Amino acid sequence: MEEHDLMKQAVQALMSGMPKALRDPHRPAWHLAPSVGLLNDPNGFIQHNGVYHLFYQWNPLGCDHRNKCWGHWQSTDLVNWQHQPVALVPGACYDSHGCYSGSAVVADGKITLVYTGNVKYAEGSRTAYQCLAQENAQGGYDKLGPVLPLPAGYSGHVRDPKVWRHQDAWYMVLGARDLQDRGKVLLLRSDDLRSWQLRGEIAGSQLNGIGDFGYMWECPDLFTLDGVEVLICCPQGLEAQAERYLNVYQAGYFTGKLDYQRATFDHQDFHELDAGFEFYAPQTTLAEDGRRLLVGWMGVPEQDEDYHPTRQYGWIHTMTCPRELSLQNGKLYQQPARELQQLRGTSQQWQGAADSAPCLPVDSAELLLTPQGRFSANVGDAIVLDWDGALLRLTRNNLRDGQPEHRYWRGDLAHLQILFDHSSVEIFINHGEAVMSARYFPGPQPLLQLGGDAHLALEHWSLAPCMLE
Template sequence: MTLQPLLPDILQAVMKGQSRAQQDSHYPGWHLAPVTGLLNDPNGFIHFQGRYHLFYQWNPLGCQHANKCWGHWSSPDLLHWQHEPIALMPDSEYDRSGCYSGCAVDNHGMLTLCYTGNVKFDNGERTAWQCLAVQNAHGGFDKLGPVIPLPEGYTGHVRDPKVWHHQQHWYMVLGAQDQQKQGKVLLLRSDDLMQWQPLGEIAGSGIGGLGDAGFMWECPDLFTLDDNDFLIVCPQGVAREETRFLNSYPSAYVSGELDYHRARYRHGPLVEMDAGFEFYAPQTTLSADGRRLLVGWMGVPDGEEMSQPTTAQGWIHQMTCVRELSQHNGKLYQRPIRELQGLREDEQHWQGLADDAPVLEAQSLELELASQGPIMLNFADTLILTWQSDGLRLARLSRITGEWQYRYWPGDVRELHILCDRSSVEIFINGGEGVMSSRYFPVHPATLALSGGTNLRARYWSLRSCMVE
């Protein structure tokens, strides 16, 4: 079978689509977004030889989930980014239906990508290969081909390798679905990234005290913070609850201890990572100074994504801001990285009744807010946050039904840290104890109006744009 080369079509799509996307009033000023087409999962997030690299799932040919390539950005400081050559395209038999998500590692000075080659057959079945590619002298990547076939006992839904080095071995976690349509996470070990030994299932539905926890666990990421081993996953099919797991597919984590010798992972309950409307497929890495950083896709599969108005301008989706992780008593905290303070312009302060607060320009805004509540934050009559005594309620009109939809963060709210960027809002609660990340599409110039009979203190900045070169 001869595969049609994609590169000529990609070049034409970028030349035609880039200016149209960046002239859209909803195109972000400082978040990472595609120059054209569809962006989804962050991939291969790594600090390597003095630069940060962030790869991403990208369909440059349209706003549909198809033609999945790996785009590539790099940065010296997590603030100023530049485009690098396309890393992967689905141009081989083993990845012809898409170069799906994965990671990057430093293998003895060689930047090496580990990714899933997806193959769909005409009869509706599929298979998956875990593959490698190595950076060449020109900044592109040479494929080494598959190193792990589809394991026995699982459907064709096995994907998203995350690899790390521990003591003398490489380890990998893989998202999987078993033949009973239950989501699992597999653990594997290798000496050389080429030959892999399966060690078994370490988490998923029916494992570690969990009951039915979804039909597929995607995008696993296992890392250590202090003395806790955290496993981030995207468990598809988790039952919706009154105030959590309300998105079509959520992101979650468990905390515990991984026994490398016995390949056993003892962990606690499943905790939702982000209570907003759009957050999925997060991936972490270590910074140059040892911080655990995270970036996520500000989107959700199979939700209302295709109703977003940016599709008319030929692009869809963006990344979250990069975040720093910490842990307190086994609970993950997320905060915006300190590097983002470099985007701040003049600092302003305000204190008084919420009803008397000035209306803020919200196209590109950072706001720190302290209040005893209750107050309301109205983002351009498009997204409304209600700060109540028992937590937060975020409201947004469905672009399909026209009805209000709600997301919740229950708990005692003491302070908020909010980042706005033209068509996105990220709300950090109590120093990172909770987060609510959402897209919204206001008529610009967007404003933020505060209301309520409660005193509040506000500190805020406008944020300058930081475009990708």
């Protein structure tokens, strides 16, 4: 489809579809969601001149993974957001089958997007180009075309460029699948963003002593935090274990040391970033105040997407809340961005036995919970969190077959911070030591019911809706 035709259809889809989408009782109050259609990966997350920009994979024409454009929001406070002109629309010869994920940098004073142009051929093969687009005076983005064709030795699955500046050069990590179906992360270098040199594979299946570890690694993100390099990536093809790797595809991280000259990354073990049901394709940015911030997609590709009830209203998926990252004892901690406290409304505090706790409204709410002993938390009869003294278990009924499904975290539980929205919950364990994110679809005005013999201290806030205009 030509870019112009797709844009005309997108405008029609928005005008005809938004009234229905806004009637959905599961529409979030303060999480970012598509006006219509499908949202997936966050892209081009950046702060420039005090303004945050968050681009995102968007199909305005339906709830499937086609017609991938880059939508665009901006904000000055990470809470209230404004729609911007659609940044990228597929249709050129080098991105005919989708403007796939990528990142953003500031070059020559302008935001420059680096993205994957996806091209599929009639006989079933595919290729990928890494492409540039640059901000123009009207707030849109002008395509500058491809700067990197498919590197030799890899399948057509090479995508998701994340670019950053180090000393006097630009560097890029790319997710890749080699010709032996092994997932890799490639490191590239450029002086000018246009001419790129492949420096080598810095991580992946059968590298750095990790053995077989998936056939494709998507959405890499490499950054330095407290003097340590962190590589975030999404390996596809990991076998499920008893209490981890339970989603269709995983998102996690390695910590280590990147040698820029030798193009090697000496890293520790892989750790999942989120132990919940829905979390994938996270992207980080360095804020102007020095914080490393992360936003993820609260979804997983090919994981029961056809059964989300919001599809009946013409939209699917949300982003996670923005999160602040820190390293503590070699472990990556995530906490809700402090700006979200602006949403807090009326507060209620309570202490006592869990069995005697009041029922609390959690349509749009925040809860701080300090437990001593075992307890359970039933959220709107749609999702349940249980703590037995050693294992935290999150349970809901599968959207496809209605059977119970579980996610797990083990450790010493001292504190929970739980953020609720109309159809999502994000559970921050021990001030960010771990997170469990999930979509769930309760009835109207869901309540939190606590039970068990634990002594609880809790604080509850209602959360105001954000502005999205």
